[in-house]
Amino acid sequence: MDTLRLTKDKLNDFLKSISDVQLMAPIVKNGRTSFEIIENPDAVELNLDDYTATIKKAAFPQNETLFAYCSGKNGSEIKDVQEMPKTVVFGIRPCDAKAFVILDSLFKGDYEDPYYLKRREATVLIGHSCSEPTNRCFCPSVGGSPAGQEGLDLLFTDISDSAYAVEVLTDQGKAIIDSAGDVLTKADEADKVKCDEAAKAALNKIRRSVNLENIHELLPSAFNSDVWKEIGNKCIGCGICTYNCPTCHCFDIQDEGCSAAGRRLRVWDGCMYPEFTVHASGENPRKDRGDRIRNRMLHKFSFYPQNLGYVACVGCGRCIELCPVNEDLIEILNKVREAVNE
Amino acid sequence: MDATKQLREAAEEILAREDVACLIGYEQGSYGFRVQPCILTDPGQTDRLIISPLCVNNLTNYLTLEQIGPLTKEAIGEQKIAIVVKGCDSRAITVLNAENGFSRDRLVIIGVSSPGVVDISKIEARFPNAVSPAEVTVKENNFVISCEGETSSIPQNELLASKCQRCKNAMPTVYDVLIGEEQPAKEDVFEDVAAAEAQNIEEKAAKWQEEFSRCIRCYACRNACPLCYCSDCMLDRLRPQFIRRSVTAVDNSLFHITRAFHLAGRCIECGECERVCPQSIPLMDLNRKLAKDVKELFDYEAGIDPEAKPLFGTFKTEDSDEGIL
Numbered sequence: 001m002d003t004l005r006l007t008k009d010k011l012n013d014f015l016k017s018i019s020d021v022q023l024m025a026p027i028v029k030n031g032r033t034s035f036e037i038i039e040n041p042d043a044v045e046l047n048l049d050d051y052t053a054t055i056k057k058a059a060f061p062q063n064e065t066l067f068a069y070c071s072g073k074n075g076s077e078i079k080d081v082q083e084m085p086k087t088v089v090f091g092i093r094p095c096d097a098k099a100f101v102i103l104d105s106l107f108k109g110d111y112e113d114p115y116y117l118k119r120r121e122a123t124v125l126i127g128h129s130c131s132e133p134t135n136r137c138f139c140p141s142v143g144g145s146p147a148g149q150e151g152l153d154l155l156f157t158d159i160s161d162s163a164y165a166v167e168v169l170t171d172q173g174k175a176i177i178d179s180a181g182d183v184l185t186k187a188d189e190a191d192k193v194k195c196d197e198a199a200k201a202a203l204n205k206i207r208r209s210v211n212l213e214n215i216h217e218l219l220p221s222a223f224n225s226d227v228w229k230e231i232g233n234k235c236i237g238c239g240i241c242t243y244n245c246p247t248c249h250c251f252d253i254q255d256e257g258c259s260a261a262g263r264r265l266r267v268w269d270g271c272m273y274p275e276f277t278v279h280a281s282g283e284n285p286r287k288d289r290g291d292r293i294r295n296r297m298l299h300k301f302s303f304y305p306q307n308l309g310y311v312a313c314v315g316c317g318r319c320i321e322l323c324p325v326n327e328d329l330i331e332i333l334n335k336v337r338e339a340v341n342e
Numbered sequence: 343m344d345a346t347k348q349l350r351e352a353a354e355e356i357l358a359r360e361d362v363a364c365l366i367g368y369e370q371g372s373y374g375f376r377v378q379p380c381i382l383t384d385p386g387q388t389d390r391l392i393i394s395p396l397c398v399n400n401l402t403n404y405l406t407l408e409q410i411g412p413l414t415k416e417a418i419g420e421q422k423i424a425i426v427v428k429g430c431d432s433r434a435i436t437v438l439n440a441e442n443g444f445s446r447d448r449l450v451i452i453g454v455s456s457p458g459v460v461d462i463s464k465i466e467a468r469f470p471n472a473v474s475p476a477e478v479t480v481k482e483n484n485f486v487i488s489c490e491g492e493t494s495s496i497p498q499n500e501l502l503a504s505k506c507q508r509c510k511n512a513m514p515t516v517y518d519v520l521i522g523e524e525q526p527a528k529e530d531v532f533e534d535v536a537a538a539e540a541q542n543i544e545e546k547a548a549k550w551q552e553e554f555s556r557c558i559r560c561y562a563c564r565n566a567c568p569l570c571y572c573s574d575c576m577l578d579r580l581r582p583q584f585i586r587r588s589v590t591a592v593d594n595s596l597f598h599i600t601r602a603f604h605l606a607g608r609c610i611e612c613g614e615c616e617r618v619c620p621q622s623i624p625l626m627d628l629n630r631k632l633a634k635d636v637k638e639l640f641d642y643e644a645g646i647d648p649e650a651k652p653l654f655g656t657f658k659t660e661d662s663d664e665g666i667l
Contacts, residue, residue, distance in 0.1 A: 063588045236562075239562070
């Protein structure tokens with residue numbers, strides 16, 4: 001499809017042309033960055049060094065009400081409370097966009113999850129290529145790139161201090177471009193060259209990597225290795241890695257309320273909590289923290305690729321950056337490989 | 343002799359003891375400025391140990407996790423655990439000992455007279471490309487930083503963690519071996535709490551509503567806290583479910599306020615809750631206000647006096663009864 005050019009002083013005009021939908025974009029609020037639904041495009045901050053904000057909430061919110069009930073004249077009344085307005089996510093990183101593709105394969109898999117899929121269908125993803133990858137990024141190791149296109153409808157790339165190249169990747173993306181009218185111009189060959197060069201330059205800045213060769217078989221073969229115990233000793237069992245992971249998707253179903261009114265909802269859950277696998281009897285098959293980390297690694301790098309065809313990691317490095325005790329996914333996989341080779 | 347060398351020598355001697363099962367310390371992390379906790383069992387492993395202003399974790403947290411070090415509680419038996427602690431960390435041991443959470447007699451404590459630790463997010467913002475192992479030392483009032491082949495010097499107060507900027511107890515209150523020079527404790531006058539206290543109730547409500555609404559309930563604050571160690575935490579209870587699992591401003595507020603009050607007179611101000619929070623919620627603002635109230639009402643500071651009983655395990659007739667209905 002097409003490549004267009006947008007001068008940076010017209011970014012606001014472009015964002016304002018996206019009407020009748022809610023716009024979600026990165027902003028800085030009280031010195032902190034996050035993706036929020038915004039009213040005013042002036043608030044959008046595209047070149048944030050710190051991009052810890054997770055964006056999976058656009059299709060997989062932390063709380064999702066499945067239905068609500070209240071007592072009425074004729075007994076209980078069920079209320080369908082799903083509001084899934086069309087949402088344009090602007091400024092998403094290519095790794096985070098790829099995470100949606102990975103999640104789609106699961107939520108469209110053996111069982112179609114209507115809640116996720118409805119939100120996902122109502123979501124348009126406008127990406128922004130990374131020009132300054134962070135010191136924990138390793139997306140090329142898991143098949144990604146700072147200018148990756150998977151999952152995106154449009155991709156913005158900085159080609160100079162004053163302009164973006166805008167690559168149109170889907171029909172949904174094209175519809176947005178069409179409605180923006182003449183805010184964008186056709187990119188010339190020089191722009192396209194600069195766009196490719198920017199992508200290559202960013203790729204060269206990524207310094208961390210992990211060897212995933214045969215990892216889906218290697219991990220199960222290390223199931224009983226003592227290495228997990230060593231890795232687990234350091235873990236403190238919080239949910240930072242799972243809750244900030246763009247591909248982690250476990251949830252719990254909860255009922256809240258009383259006989260007069262209430263709701264059933266799903267909330268995020270995480271496999272690093274002891275409670276995640278505790279049985280009604282009190283038995284916990286994954287009682288050590290090492291057992292839980294092993295499960296998380298197996299899920300991402302063995303079960304998921306075997307069942308759904310994707311490694312469930314996009315190399316964003318959030319779990320590495322945010323872990324209170326420097327549990328480092330790259331180091332974990334390297335240690336396991338070493339243990340197997342010994 | 344530099345502190346790391348001193349630490350390694352002490353550690354080697356301690357780990358060679360028959361009554362010591364393991365040593366919890368710090369080693370080089372996986373990249374850049376990251377340092378990680380490590381658990382050693384063999385005197386031959388002590389060259390992995392380091393101590394520097396990058397050693398941010400409070401390692402006493404490991405004492406009360408459900409599986410200690412490389413061994414379960416059952417396997418360690420009567421053997422002792424050696425542990426490296428900074429000033430604030432050592433206060434956790436005193437509190438744990440006083441409330442029968444973990445006996446000080448089961449520990450060999452390597453105390454480090456701390457020059458203060460670096461705020462990792464601040465230093466990473468200055469050196470965003472740090473991937474190779476970086477080093478930080480203290481020279482006069484500067485941090486000397488070796489990163490990616492270059493050495494630079496930055497005034498300490500620009501990078502120091504906020505808890506260290508206000509710290510009055512850099513010297514461990516309890517230890518068997520001391521690394522570094524003795525430092526006198528100073529009087530805490532809580533100047534950092536004044537601004538928060540000056541707010542009116544509406545301003546406070548609005549501020550904390552906003553802060554708590556960002557919480558994603560990953561429970562890293564609870565799990566990183568050495569004094570949050572109930573084996574049956576009310577957060578995990580289902581019957582009754584004290585705090586709902588849905589992540590709302592109301593439930594989040596209930597969680598954080600409950601936790602803060604549970605730590606009143608117990609929090610030793612290591613700041614781990616605030617450091618680990620992925621949503622940058624200033625949790626120490628709550629803990630500092632409570633510490634000030636406890637000091638003013640009961641003339642008590644958690645974990646300073648190794649002989650002191652827990653604040654809420656004692657009663658004096660002259661105690662303030664303000665707030666009792």
